[in-house]
Amino acid sequence: MPYFSTPVPELALQQSGSFTKFETVVHKNYKICRVAAEQIQAEFNKAMNTDIITNTVATVPGLGLVHFLAFTIPNCLPERLVALVRFAEFTLLNDDFYDIAKNEEINKINADIQSVLATETESRTAESLSNMTKSKQLQASLILDMINIDSELAMDIMTTYSKGLELATFPPDTLKTLEDYLPVRMVNSGLDVFQTMSCFGMGITLTPSEKARLADLVDTAMFSTTMINDIHSWPKEVKHHIEHPGSEYPFNAVAVLMRHQGCSEAQAVRLLREKQASLQEQHLELLRRLGPLPEHQMLYVLAAQYAASGSEFWSIHVPRYPSKEDLNQPEVEFVDGVFRYKHNSGPATTTLFQIGRETTKSTKVGVVEINVLPCPAPTTSSSASSPRIAILESEPEIAIQDVSNMANGDDDILVEAVAHVNANGDGKSSLNGETFGLAFNQPAASRSYSSGSCTSLDTDVACTDEIIMAPYRYLTSMPSKGIRDLFITALNWWLQVPEAELLAIKDVISYLHQSSLMLDDIEDNSQLRRGQPATHIVYGLGQTINSANYIFVQAFSRMQALCAANSSTLGMFIEEVENLHKGQSYDLFWKDHVECPSVDEYLMMIDQKTGGLFRLCVRLMEALATREIPEASSKDFVRQLSRYFQIRDDYQNLMSDQYAKEKGFAEDLDEGKISLPLIYTLQSSPNRDAIARVFKRRDAGQMMGIEMKKFIIGEMRKAGALDRTYRLLRSMQDDMMDELRRLERVFGAPNASLELVLRKMWID
The missing domain is CATH 1.10.600.10 (Farnesyl Diphosphate Synthase)
Structure with a gap:
């Protein structure tokens, strides 16, 4: 070289x-x-x-x-x-x-x-x-x-x-x-x-x-x-x-x-x-x-x-x-937590300031906030000390070794802190009907677990959303590619939706997406989501379903901002949510009855289930755009994108090492999911009866054995189903690029961000 x-x-x-x-x-x-x-x-x-x-x-x-x-x-x-x-x-x-x-x-x-x-x-x-x-x-x-x-x-x-x-x-x-x-x-x-x-x-x-x-x-x-x-x-x-x-x-x-x-x-x-x-x-x-x-x-x-x-x-x-x-800078020194120019060390004007450590910082711990008293910034490593949590009424301080973990919602540290207080007899626990001895920022009436302070049946105690939101927050804390959010941002280069409405659209789509993920994992008996235990595995079926329903209501609530700008958006929301559930019904029916649909029927399901959210994005944005929308429809592009998104997921679930790491090896087979490669296989494999029998005898909620998975994937290879799916995806990539170029001509401007969103999904 x-x-x-x-x-x-x-x-x-x-x-x-x-x-x-x-x-x-x-x-x-x-x-x-x-x-x-x-x-x-x-x-x-x-x-x-x-x-x-x-x-x-x-x-x-x-x-x-x-x-x-x-x-x-x-x-x-x-x-x-x-x-x-x-x-x-x-x-x-x-x-x-x-x-x-x-x-x-x-x-x-x-x-x-x-x-x-x-x-x-x-x-x-x-x-x-x-x-x-x-x-x-x-x-x-x-x-x-x-x-x-x-x-x-x-x-x-x-x-x-x-x-x-x-x-x-x-x-x-x-x-x-x-x-x-x-x-x-x-x-x-x-x-x-x-x-x-x-x-x-x-x-x-x-x-x-x-x-x-x-x-x-x-x-x-x-x-x-x-x-x-x-x-x-x-x-x-x-x-x-x-x-x-x-x-x-x-x-x-x-x-x-x-x-x-x-x-x-x-x-x-x-x-x-x-x-x-x-x-x-x-x-x-x-x-x-x-x-x-x-x-x-x-x-x-x-x-x-x-x-x-x-x-x-x-x-x-x-x-x-x-x-x-x-x-022309004088020597810099660090004194009492302050970087400053050294006195009489040069011609520059000496400027002193304090970093702002005099005021109390508020650190969130789980569902409450704890006041963290400021500590003087050490000038040497030997004088370094851990932040400390103040107890009310001059109670002893509790040394917490890692407050940063608490800020990330580490409930174990909170439990240890409370246990430490109780062990010394210095604090009170809400678990026995009393309030914590920690300096909570939240008013007593709004504390999530405070009941001992209620002395009258006529007293109103505020109900927080901490418990019902916990499964949702767990799910959203997982790593995600955020394709839909990127799609909305990129599309706005053309449509120019005002910021408030754009944020509302992103919230609506995100709430619907996260709600459907929680329910889908339950309906599919999924054990993993993005490499971590699925939400219902951690929080249980009832709590997860309740949270998913609550998040759906939040999506509907955010629609109010959009309806105020354009009343027709509510009808769009209802229509596409109906389509999403209709599509899911076909997916569940085929899986439960081990029934193999035709390719056209499968694409119809994708158009409703996967296409619903993408279509809702575009319809809401077009309804609220501040620029004139060309007559040329984006319907074909959205349909192609939705189909590619789902079929790619079908293929990667079986073939991608990264998917195996995040969701488990060929997880779709554990769920009994009817995917496009499986449809191709059942249409042409001489062993289709044996494959169908494996799915019919599958125990719901139980993982399929590795050897059985290898057998089915081997049959997919023999039937040419995986190669056929791969070729289809490559062809769809070309079709989407052609459609993108058409839209760029219609809108009169290239959209590099949207093209990049697409290329991030491409398979080589």
Whole structure:
């Protein structure tokens, strides 16, 4: 494989003062990167009506203007360079855009108040939503450019990117050492995404086992990149923090060492330099021990090295990260939980602020809220203490080791806390008719389990929804692709439904979907949902059914907002909910009677059951759209999408390892579900009677044996049912793309977000 990098001139490297132990190189076609970055910056600013300059191009002696990607992914294939630069530059533009938005939050609140007083009707939130939609459209178009080059590696970028977004973006206070901090920061800063971007750029694919073998080696290099990024971004980050009282502590290793290790600013930077050198030496030693590597693995390792050396060389020259000298910044110190400029250490104005820890924080625990008293921020690791929960009437405090778990709804911790109080005789338990001794934020009348305080039969005690909502909240806490929500957002690029109505539509669809999932799992005797125990397995049949019915009522309640805007929406809701239940009746009937429908009958069922929610989305949005809707119907597109969605699920349930992990191997067979591959098999297999007998003798609620599942899937293969289903899905993908292009012509605008939603579902 050809290499496209060339060493940075030695003189430029020496003059830079770079500390790296890795070779520093630059892409031979680095000028292309700068042009591509300038183009996407202009497109973004035009679309978002902004004037953001990312400052990602550095002036390098002997080279001129160079974009950071030319240093950090210097072996990118030339034909992939533009697409990769555009995507990387967009992520920085988007970050800068939302950083600006955060800075303007106070001004926005004031402006909103003024607009209300002046009876202005313009909605700034709607404007923000519009900007978000524009941003997503632009991002989707950039991702599609990469998918068209290499769909597999582009999807790897998307998957890694999505996983990174699921992690908390704020620095947890539990990260008190570099060993704890580095793995979290590597993901938070997007370096894991950057490694997948490098693979895309170079066109190399590693198996999971290959990546696992090289993980320690690559991580040491990437950790050193984290050190480099934190050192160079620190002056800018701490400046912003000091100038914005109440902002979060910088998510930076310098801050970690100053806060938890008692280091001065200079000591922290020196320790990070030493850590950088140590990590890079460790990396090189691990590489020597591994011995010769295949070329694609060596390129993968070099990519991690170049991310470090390139980041350092670029950071030294780029205006995006000004040094303390550039900012004329005094020394920073950390005193009494406060980052501030040190007195008499320089010409800059000293700015002091308190983080806002004087006020009591409210932490939710299960169904109640507990007041967490503020603790002084420690200046050294030895003085760190756990948050504590206050007891009423000067009762002793209960040390809780992990309040973050309580915030996530860990009921076990709450039980332990109450047990601790009772064991010491210091607290009261609502379980014996008394109220808790904890400082609840909720008024006594609204506490979920408080009954002892009721002294009169005439007293009204408020009934909360905590119990009835628990199964629903359990279900929605599970990981989900959120296809329907993405579909609504993408479709709104064309239809432009007002924000309030759009949110109501999303709620209606979500409530109906979650309600149907709870009931479907009961009706299908499903044990798993998205890799976790199904809701009724955890909460029982009665509680789950009651919750599902309550959630359905919530969907109907949200329809009030839509009916106020357009009264015809209620009829649409009723009609499609009826269709959904009619479709489900056929599905259940065929399963219970082991009756094989025709393909046309099966498609009819899909159109009603699966198509109902998709159709309701579109009908509600079209009824509430603020732009004129073309006469050309979207009915065909919705029908194709619904059928593809269900048939793909049928196929993946039998063939996908990921589905097996989340739902169990061939779970549809456990449920006795009649799927399209099974219909094809029963229509043509010489052993169809034996297959039918297996389903008829199946015990409801019992899992089918592995050997029996293998027998049925084997018969599907012999009958050509799986291949036939696969070919149908591929054909449907082409048909949907044709229909999407037709709609784009009708609406007069491409819809990259909608295309990306579709491509996320594609089977290869």
